[in-house]
Amino acid sequence: EAGVTQFPSHSVIEKGQTVTLRCDPISGHDNLYWYRRVMGKEIKFLLHFVKESKQDESGMPNNRFLAERTGGTYSTLKVQPAELEDSGVYFCASSAIRGFEAFFGQGTRLTVV
């Protein structure tokens, strides 16, 4: 069974550019989460989808971040325009039942220069 897959694994962009991160959850998992770890600090919650609906987006830092989940399958997280402080590792996770074990992807390391 394939795990959670994230693309790209690394991305280096200039300040002001746009970047789109993608997450493919485990097939059949309705719950999809985005997390971020900035500069070795805590891993922070960004948002939670149940199927295609945003259940909780309280962790999104500002309106430069836009997350979508087309048809309740894969999800994208767009940062537009990117700022230096957006650099970090973005993790995606999925779970079959919310609150039970979540499976994480390898993460996307975003560097904004």
Place this chain on the structure above:
Amino acid sequence: AQSVTQLDSHVSVSEGTPVLLRCNYSSSYSPSLFWYVQHPNKGLQLLLKYTSAATLVKGINGFEAEFKKSETSFHLTKPSAHMSDAAEYFCVVSVPSGTYKYIFGTGTRLKVLA
């Protein structure tokens, strides 16, 4: 509010000696608790989980953790450390209220000395 505290940011042990990584949680509800491990340049891997069944939970690679409600703790242990255990470990809580999001501790970096 729910929170997780990992009491040590760094732990060093010698190979073959026991490992203890400490975690305390705060929750108004009965939580689900997890330990995840991240090896260098790898993703987060689930080590073990507590979801209100047995309080002593066994995980992969010889790790186990005990849920102690009276102490609000969920410490991770292993009888004998191996070099391959060197990694960063995260204690995580999920609270059965609202969106059930997962709340991470700040992480403990384990170093294993030869």
